Amino acid sequence: MRTTSVIIIFWILVSYPNFQNKVALSQTLSSAFSSHGEWHLLYASIGISAMHMQVLSNNKVIIFDRTDFGPSNLTLPGGRCRVDPLDTALKVDCTAHSVLYNIASNVFRPLMVHTDTWCSSGSVLPNGTFVQTGGFNDGERNIRVFNPCFDETCDWLEFHNYLSERRWYSTNQILPDGRIIIVGGRRQFNYEFFPSSSDNPSSPRPTFFLSFLQETTDSNENNLYPFVLLLPDGNLFIFANTRSISFDYKRNLFVKEFPRIPGGDPRNYPSTGSAVLLPLDENKDMEAEILICGGAPQVSFWNAVKGTFMLALSTCGRLKVTDQNPNWVMENMPIPRVMGDMLILPTGDVIIINGARLGTAGWDNGREPVLTPVIYWSSPRDPNWRFTVMAAASRPRVYHSSAVLLTDGRVVVGGSNPQMNYTFSGVEYPTDLSLEAFSPPYLSPEFDITRPTIMYFTGDFVGYGEYCYVTFTVRKFVSASELSVRLVAPSFTTHSFAMNQRMVVLKLIGVTYVRGETYYATVAGPSTPEIAPPGYYMLFVVNSGAPSSGLWVKVH
Structure with a gap:
């Protein structure tokens, strides 16, 4: 087209x-x-395939894949080499498997990750430190820590055997008290916390049995990378396979089981749909809605292994978990999709990007890549106008691809390596080492007249319930009803799930005209840590559908 x-x-x-x-x-x-967005190639090759990505509060993106497939296409500087006698591919490896990408300068540098991060998980602590958990082989019980810096000195620090259980395909969620809960993993029907309640290395770190994970395991293990989302009442929404619960992790109690998602088809790895918690709006009675889109039929994985690639799911389910008797409302995407990433945009709408039309996740199990992102309008003026198909990418992004939102409103996309090793020829979908950016329609010039520019924010933090002031300029201000101030938590994205992602629309107290094109908005900080856990967020001002560039603020 x-x-x-x-x-x-x-x-x-x-x-x-x-x-x-x-x-x-x-x-x-x-x-x-x-009006359908635009694609821009940032790098034809960053040397590694972007299996995992996390945006950091210094406006850099940490990117990594795995260490056990042999050399990457990026040499470590200064003659450094990773020596790992337990590695299944190379005992001495002088190539990088992680990079740090600088958004502002559009440059990257290699990092040294020591043990295998394959299919691992991550979260950012309230102080901005990125904590990365688990993986495969010699990395399955390890944590890795990355402290953001503004020079070229920071690199990975690794702590061996910190985790009580092997965490491969597990999910992380930051909690209101600043801890991280680590849920599940392959054949792990339990959860644990970081920091642990026992920080003595010689003491056992407790784990807690979660029967729900055992109950949702089937022959394809369609409950890996469970969707874990923090609800505004402090409980966790956990979705695995076709079932979902509200779970009190403090008391290890089921609060409620929700109806099964209609259709009976799984949504978690390897069937691999995606999920988001829709924006929490402090200007209304607090409601929490979950949106789950895509996936694959129950038998799709084994059929793909045998060479038959089934049509992916085209349905989205929306569940308002704060209702007394919630039920799924089903909608149809314009394109079936498996392995799609779902990200909340600054406007509160959801982009569904990457993935395939046929098959499932897993080695070479997907076919017919879906090149066109779709935007799901979370609150359309016309309820029949829910999805818009965006401009097509030029590169397929199937298994082991990822995407994250940047402060400038773009979505960075990378990865796609459905092969056991780095393979660049002779296969249906070769390894992709490129990095691209998708600019959603709100970044088009037609929105410049209504696009705010943040000039000043009161301090660098947002206190719970405290008034804050955002000074901004805009050429065309319509009305306070068309203005909002929003916080977006940066996600850790891998395997089609953006962990820790959430948006909070701050309570707008009022908008004051200053002079010329300058205004300031008075907003109240988030009501509770359950609504917005402590940590760094991207703050956006949105005017008549046009978002400003984001500003990093700390909620505490």
Whole structure:
């Protein structure tokens, strides 16, 4: 479709008699392009495949894949080498398996990760430290810590055997008290915490049995990377396979089991749909809604192993868990999708990006990559207008791809390596080492007139329930009803799930005109740590659908 449109523009420009009209018409058609977003290649190769990504509060993105498939395409500097006698591929490896990408300068540098991070999990502590947990082989009980810095000195620190159980395909969630809960993993029907209640290395660190994970295991283990989301009442929403519960982790008690998602098809790895907690709005009675989209039929995995690739699921389920008797409301995406990433955009809408139309997750188990992202409008003015198909990417992103939201409103996308090793030829979908950015429609020039620019924020932190002031400029301010101030927690994304992702719409006390194009908004900080756990967030001002660039603030 995009190619056809380019041909039409060329034909009009060479045929139209008035050059000025040509330019005007070209700009109009370009605007039509931007209404479906735009793709930009950042790097043809960063040397590694982006299996895991996390945005940090110094506006850098830490990216890594795994260490046990042999050398990457990026050499470690200064003659450094990783020596690992337990590695299944290379005992001495002088290539990097992690990089740090600087958003502002668009440069990256290699990092040294020591043990295998394959299919691991992560969260950011309230102080901004990234904690990465588990993996495979010699990394399965390890934690790795990365403290953001503004020079070129920071690198991974690793702590061996800190975890009580092997955490491979587990899920992390930051909690209101600043701890991280680590849930599940392959054949792990339990959870534990970081920091542990026992920080003595010689003492056993407690784990807690979670029968729900055992009950939802089937022959395909469709409960790996369970969807774990913190609810505003402090309990956890946990979805595995086709079932979901509200869970009190403090008392190890089931609070409620919700109805099964209609259709009977699993949504977790390897069937691999995705899930988000829709924005929590402090300007209304507090409601919590879960959105789960995509996945694959129950028997899809074993059929793919045998060479038959089934059509992925096209359904999304929306569940308002704060209702007294919640039920799933089902909707249909315009494109079936498995292995799609779901990210909350600054506007509160959800982008569904990456993935395939056929098959499941797993080695070479997907076919027909879905190149077109879809935006799910979380609160459309027309309830029949829920999805919009975006501009198509040029590169397939299937198994082992990822995506994260940046402070400038773009979505960075990388990865795709459905092979056991780095493989660049002779296969259906070669290893992809590139990094791209997708610019959603709100970044198009037509929104410049309503796009705010944050000039000043009261301090660098947001206190619970305390008033804050955001000074911004905007060429066209419509009304306070069209303005919102939003916090977005940066996600750790891997295997189609953005862990710790959440958005809080702050309570708007009022908007005051200053002079010229300058205004300031008075907002109240989040009501409780259950609504917004302590830590760093991206703060956006959104005016008439146009978001500002984000500003990092600390909630505490």
